[in-house]
Amino acid sequence: MRPPLDELLAAVSGERMAATVAALAAESFAGRRVGSAGGAAARAWLGGRLADLGAEVSFEPFGVAAIPEVYAKPSVTWHDGHTVHTLRFGRQVAVHPASAEQPLVRRGALGNAGRTTPSDRWLVVPAGMRLFDAFGHGDGAIGLIIGRDVDGDGWQYTMLAGPGPGPLPVLAVDTDTHAALQSAAERGTGWLAGNTPIRRLDLPAANVHGRWRPGTDLLLTAHYDGVGDLPGLRQPAAADNASGVAVVLETARVLSSALPAGVGLTVALLDAEEAGALGSAHHAAQLRHNAATPMVINVDGAGCLHETVAVEAGGPAHALLAVLDQAGRHTGLPLAAGPVASDNRRYAAAGFAAVGIGAGMAGYHSPADTPDRVETATLTAVARLVVATAWHAAARPHHLTSPPFIFDRSSS
Numbered sequence: 001m002r003p004p005l006d007e008l009l010a011a012v013s014g015e016r017m018a019a020t021v022a023a024l025a026a027e028s029f030a031g032r033r034v035g036s037a038g039g040a041a042a043r044a045w046l047g048g049r050l051a052d053l054g055a056e057v058s059f060e061p062f063g064v065a066a067i068p069e070v071y072a073k074p075s076v077t078w079h080d081g082h083t084v085h086t087l088r089f090g091r092q093v094a095v096h097p098a099s100a101e102q103p104l105v106r107r108g109a110l111g112n113a114g115r116t117t118p119s120d121r122w123l124v125v126p127a128g129m130r131l132f133d134a135f136g137h138g139d140g141a142i143g144l145i146i147g148r149d150v151d152g153d154g155w156q157y158t159m160l161a162g163p164g165p166g167p168l169p170v171l172a173v174d175t176d177t178h179a180a181l182q183s184a185a186e187r188g189t190g191w192l193a194g195n196t197p198i199r200r201l202d203l204p205a206a207n208v209h210g211r212w213r214p215g216t217d218l219l220l221t222a223h224y225d226g227v228g229d230l231p232g233l234r235q236p237a238a239a240d241n242a243s244g245v246a247v248v249l250e251t252a253r254v255l256s257s258a259l260p261a262g263v264g265l266t267v268a269l270l271d272a273e274e275a276g277a278l279g280s281a282h283h284a285a286q287l288r289h290n291a292a293t294p295m296v297i298n299v300d301g302a303g304c305l306h307e308t309v310a311v312e313a314g315g316p317a318h319a320l321l322a323v324l325d326q327a328g329r330h331t332g333l334p335l336a337a338g339p340v341a342s343d344n345r346r347y348a349a350a351g352f353a354a355v356g357i358g359a360g361m362a363g364y365h366s367p368a369d370t371p372d373r374v375e376t377a378t379l380t381a382v383a384r385l386v387v388a389t390a391w392h393a394a395a396r397p398h399h400l401t402s403p404p405f406i407f408d409r410s411s412s
Contacts, residue, residue: 003258005330005391009331009384011254012254012380013250014376014379014383017247017376018246018374018376018379020242020245021238021242021246024045024237024238025238025370025371026236028041029042030228031226031234031236031237032224032226032228033225033226033227033228033229033274034067034205034271034272035204036228043208043269046245046249050252053249053253056212058208058209058211059207059209060206060207060286061204061205062205062207062272062278062279063204064203064204067201067203067275068160068198069198070095070197073197073230074089074093074171074194074196075195076093076192076193077194078190078194079192081187081190090156090230092174093156094148094156094158094171095171095172096170097159097160097198098166099169099170099171099198100170100196101198102143102169102197103196103197105193105194105195107192108120108191109121110122110185111185112124113125113126113138113144114133116185118138118141119140120141121141122192123138123141123145124145125144126182127178131146132166134146135168138167142168143168143196144168145181145192146172146178147172147173147175148173149174150175151363153363153368156172156366158228158365158366160228160275164200205225205278208271210252210266210267211265211267212252213259213263213264214264215264217265217294218259218264218265218294218297218390219267219294219295220248220251220265220268220386221296221297221299222241222247222298223241223244223245223270223300224270224271225237225241225272225275226240226241226242233367235369236371238370238373238374239301239302239304239363239369239373241299242371243299243302243303243361243374243378243379244301246302247299247302247379247382248267248269248386251383251390252265252267255387260394264294273300274365277346280298280344283347284350285350287350287352288351293352295354295393296347296352296355297390298342298344298354298356299356299357301360302378302379303362303375303378304360304375305377305378305382308335309328309333309357309358309359309381310356310358311324311355311356311357312337312338312340312355313354314344315353316352319393323389323393324355324385326389327391331381333385340358341356343356357382357385359378359381359382360378
């Protein structure tokens with residue numbers, strides 16, 4: 001006889017999850033960027049944690065291509081006609097992910113893209129102009145400068161997924177600096193000197209799998225990778241997504257001996273989400289190949305609850321949504337439909353019943369994503385929600401699987 005639900009919910013430990021977040025956000029894991037030594041160290045540590053919980057552990061390697069890496073701190077100064085200003089990396093300036101590589105500092109006069117002769121100038125791209133169009137105005141320019149909002153803590157954000165490199169170096173500056181540069185360019189005064197030390201690398205990646213019993217009826221997922229530290233800037237990746245990993249590990253600990261016989265329990269801790277959800281794409285393809293039909297619950301961002309938890313459903317998820325709603329009412333956690341742009345979308349696109357759960361994060365993709373800003377109460381609330389969802393679904397085993405995917409040849 002399985003334990004009562006309230007007994008399982010009482011076993012959820014927020015303190016244990018907070019300790020997991022702090023460990024994953026530590027300097028030794030260096031932001032857990034895909035293909036990095038820190039990412040590999042985190043992967044080994046997580047495998048050990050799953051083994052300690054009694055799981056059968058495996059690692060599934062795959063490759064990722066053309067991942068951008070800022071390999072040195074850029075040096076950017078500019079002159080407004082009166083004063084030289086040095087821009088602070090990570091706050092006032094960043095290397096745009098679509099930038100071409102230029103390791104050497106190059107100096108040139110300021111100009112406005114589309115209005116100034118580009119030759120040997122740094123061109124300020126006006127707000128509203130697409131970067132693609134700015135490249136078209138940049139023949140002969142040294143590089144482009146775009147304006148970009150910083151977060152509430154004053155940090156630029158780091159992105160790994162996105163377009164490939166364009167033909168010119170591209171610097172992103174905060175909106176105040178952008179306005180000042182644009183004004184100087186319009187006056188025909190001033191210059192800028194800067195570089196863009198960015199390269200693209202083909203890298204190894206790997207998912208971490210833990211299985212407690214045969215079958216993949218219930219699949220809990222979270223990505224363990226972050227955007228990684230930058231030169232001189234720690235980016236702990238605590239809420240995004242050490243928090244989701246902590247929730248999944250704690251949920252698996254509670255459920256591993258509590259689900260009824262015949263219900264499979266599997267965890268997938270995924271790599272390369274920040275590079276385009278590549279780990280889940282790889283895993284979803286494996287599941288399809290093996291004719292598996294799991295119910296998928298993905299957690300991304302369990303850092304700071306703002307009244308409701310965001311839920312995004314995909315694939316044949318009607319039954320899963322029904323038990324999730326039941327779990328929310330049982331635990332007293334309000335749910336709301338909202339975007340959770342994470343690995344759940346890859347599983348849903350592959351035809352699996354999948355939901356993404358997100359409960360907020362502070363310091364998105366920046367040095368401000370620190371463990372102290374991950375709320376223990378939020379970790380606890382989300383873990384209790386997942387435990388209750390699994391418990392209710394296990395009472396009706398047909399809710400635990402996705403309908404078999406059928407390829408419609410008539411549409412090909």
